Amino acid sequence: MIGFNRRFDVNFGGLKSALDAGEIGKAELLSITSFDPAPPPVAYIKVSGGIFRDMMIHDFDMAHFIMGQAPVSVSATAACLVDPEIGAAGDYDTAIVTLRYADGKLAVIKNSRRAAYGYDQRIELLGSEGLLQAQNTLEHTVVKSGAQGVTSAKPTYFFLERYMQSYKTEWAAFVAALETGGAMPATLDDGVLALTMAEAATKSAQTGQPVALADI
Numbered sequence: 001m002i003g004f005n006r007r008f009d010v011n012f013g014g015l016k017s018a019l020d021a022g023e024i025g026k027a028e029l030l031s032i033t034s035f036d037p038a039p040p041p042v043a044y045i046k047v048s049g050g051i052f053r054d055m056m057i058h059d060f061d062m063a064h065f066i067m068g069q070a071p072v073s074v075s076a077t078a079a080c081l082v083d084p085e086i087g088a089a090g091d092y093d094t095a096i097v098t099l100r101y102a103d104g105k106l107a108v109i110k111n112s113r114r115a116a117y118g119y120d121q122r123i124e125l126l127g128s129e130g131l132l133q134a135q136n137t138l139e140h141t142v143v144k145s146g147a148q149g150v151t152s153a154k155p156t157y158f159f160l161e162r163y164m165q166s167y168k169t170e171w172a173a174f175v176a177a178l179e180t181g182g183a184m185p186a187t188l189d190d191g192v193l194a195l196t197m198a199e200a201a202t203k204s205a206q207t208g209q210p211v212a213l214a215d216i
Helices: 010-020 057-067 084-088 164-180 188-207
Strands: 027-035 073-079 094-100 106-112 120-127 130-134 144-146 149-151
Touching: 010 057, 010 120, 010 130, 010 164, 027 057, 057 106, 057 120, 057 188, 073 188, 094 188
Parallel strands: 027 106
Antiparallel strands: 027 120, 073 094, 094 106, 120 130, 144 149
């Protein structure tokens, strides 16, 4: 089983269930935002495989999980805006990818290694009959309203805090599959597809041209 824990997040799973139930009609435009609170050490960047294979790989899988199919082409653009040492190491810290599907659907993934306000993890899906959104998990639910405006808590700090429950649910699903002999909910094929999208995005960012998944 591949450890794509975000599939087991209750909010993302709820969005997927609502789509499958036909609550917004046909999916048309998916938007995934995934910003880290701060970049990792450059020593890690040098061995990470790059932002598309290391960070956006989870978002590629989430796009597959929600859309239920592989894209036919990947277009990527990327820059180094957060830390020049990341660029010197041959990587990017800010990236946008557009996925195009055979039936015309589109998905946009946005990644940044830095968000000063915390770990930003949101999904928005526009359909023919409505919109589904999965918002950030906040540090607490207290909201203060006053003459100067309305304030609330920041998103939870990083992935351990944000996805702790999804890790637990993932482990439970893995054990249940072993005990019952059932199918693994995140397979090797899912991992290969996500990596193929990451390879296509890397090539697209380097060449400035869309890359067909069939060419990877």
